[in-house]
Amino acid sequence: MKVLIVGGGIGGLVTALELHQRGIEAHVFESVNEPAALGVGINLLPHAMKNLIQLGLQEPLMATGIQTKDLSFFSKHGKLIWREPRGLDAGYKVPQLSIHRGELQMILFRAAQKRLGARIHTGHHFKDYRETPDGRVVATFVNRKTGAGVAEADGDVLIGADGIHSAMRAKLQPQAGAGVWSGMMFWRGAAVTEPFLSGRSMIMAGYPDRKVIVYPMSQRHFDQGQSLTNWAVDFMVDRSGHFNPEDWNRHGDRSEFLPAFADWRFDWLDIPDLLQRTETVYEYPCVDHEPLERWTFGRATLLGDAAHPMRPMGSNAGSQAIRDARAIADALASAPNIDSALAAYENERRPATTRIVLSNKLSGPERVMQMVEDRAPNGFDDLHTVITEKELQTVADDYKQIAGFDRESVNAGVGDDLRRSA
Numbered sequence: 001m002k003v004l005i006v007g008g009g010i011g012g013l014v015t016a017l018e019l020h021q022r023g024i025e026a027h028v029f030e031s032v033n034e035p036a037a038l039g040v041g042i043n044l045l046p047h048a049m050k051n052l053i054q055l056g057l058q059e060p061l062m063a064t065g066i067q068t069k070d071l072s073f074f075s076k077h078g079k080l081i082w083r084e085p086r087g088l089d090a091g092y093k094v095p096q097l098s099i100h101r102g103e104l105q106m107i108l109f110r111a112a113q114k115r116l117g118a119r120i121h122t123g124h125h126f127k128d129y130r131e132t133p134d135g136r137v138v139a140t141f142v143n144r145k146t147g148a149g150v151a152e153a154d155g156d157v158l159i160g161a162d163g164i165h166s167a168m169r170a171k172l173q174p175q176a177g178a179g180v181w182s183g184m185m186f187w188r189g190a191a192v193t194e195p196f197l198s199g200r201s202m203i204m205a206g207y208p209d210r211k212v213i214v215y216p217m218s219q220r221h222f223d224q225g226q227s228l229t230n231w232a233v234d235f236m237v238d239r240s241g242h243f244n245p246e247d248w249n250r251h252g253d254r255s256e257f258l259p260a261f262a263d264w265r266f267d268w269l270d271i272p273d274l275l276q277r278t279e280t281v282y283e284y285p286c287v288d289h290e291p292l293e294r295w296t297f298g299r300a301t302l303l304g305d306a307a308h309p310m311r312p313m314g315s316n317a318g319s320q321a322i323r324d325a326r327a328i329a330d331a332l333a334s335a336p337n338i339d340s341a342l343a344a345y346e347n348e349r350r351p352a353t354t355r356i357v358l359s360n361k362l363s364g365p366e367r368v369m370q371m372v373e374d375r376a377p378n379g380f381d382d383l384h385t386v387i388t389e390k391e392l393q394t395v396a397d398d399y400k401q402i403a404g405f406d407r408e409s410v411n412a413g414v415g416d417d418l419r420r421s422a
Contacts, residue, residue: 007162011304011321018329037102041230048319065099069200078266166306184286189278207373252283
């Protein structure tokens with residue numbers, strides 16, 4: 001079997017590695033000529049880390065990223081709402097990891113180069129495909145900048161893993177459109193700071209329409225007594241204004257958001273100082289996409305952000321692409337034929353990711369901050385007069401179930417050998 005994968009991002013590269021591990025020939029076609037370590041931070045939840053460790057990537061991942069010890073939600077006044085352990089500290093047999101997205105990309109790219117060799121094709125932008133009478137797929141690739149033809153490739157399966165602006169999705173589901181701007185804008189960046197809280201803490205403060213997310217993402221900096229601190233802020237802006245399409249690498253203007261967080265100076269972290277000392281800021285509009293009713297057409301299907309673009313809530317988009325990769329590789333390796341394999345993959349992953357997309361529209365686990373803001377906008381002295389422990393626990397547990405990283409599910413089938421390697 002020969003599988004063509006459009007897109008050399010997280011989802012595409014992990015899919016290639018999963019297929020290669022099962023003895024299936026995989027070819028990756030990436031638009032850019034030279035992959036680079038772009039972007040800022042990303043969280044890998046335990047179910048995604050489980051898959052990556054099983055691919056033998058634990059050594060570079062653990063040496064680069066930092067294990068998340070705990071996740072805390074705070075009010076806009078810096079008062080603690082909810083704190084829970086994460087990863088190994090929460091009894092999982094594998095860690096949760098925070099890592100620079102670009103460094104993760106390069107770890108995956110180097111592993112794919114080593115294992116797949118010449119089957120990694122850069123400078124190949126997907127243009128079109130067709131199916132032949134004998135059930136093969138033939139994909140056409142061009143130079144993204146010039147439009148000049150580059151190559152045709154044929155295979156048994158074509159997987160579109162080409163991200164939020166997927167050319168494959170546009171081909172398979174042209175009616176899906178570009179999504180609707182929610183009115184919310186994200187800005188992101190990173191700076192070297194002193195460690196805060198446990199030194200391996202991830203925090204969210206505020207409420208869904210105006211919040212900050214902060215976490216460390218570098219083991220090297222941690223070992224040196226520092227923190228390479230990733231941050232993201234967001235708030236609702238004028239919905240009538242123009243917005244640029246989603247692009248993780250578009251530079252933003254800090255003057256647009258600094259005033260909204262000017263007084264967010266907490267005992268445990270000075271948010272304005274963190275935002276000011278950051279050299280490069282990126283902007284990203286929060287765009288709503290409706291779940292697709294179908295991913296697969298003949299021998300072509302979608303994966304990752306191409307299949308289920310979602311609001312960046314709950315640290316889930318990258319992890320779900322990794323979960324997709326495992327599911328489609330398992331299906332292609334075990335099903336009696338390709339058609340039943342693609343059907344099994346979609347039947348497993350599309351309903352699961354649809355639930356996450358819809359939950360993220362309602363702010364996912366971050367809704368506990370909105371509950372507190374609604375009930376106590378001027379702050380509180382006693383949290384439990386505002387929200388109960390049971391409410392907090394229920395929101396946290398429900399989202400883990402929806403997103404598929406409840407501890408029991410993740411730990412199932414994990415032996416001591418895998419735990420030691422983590």
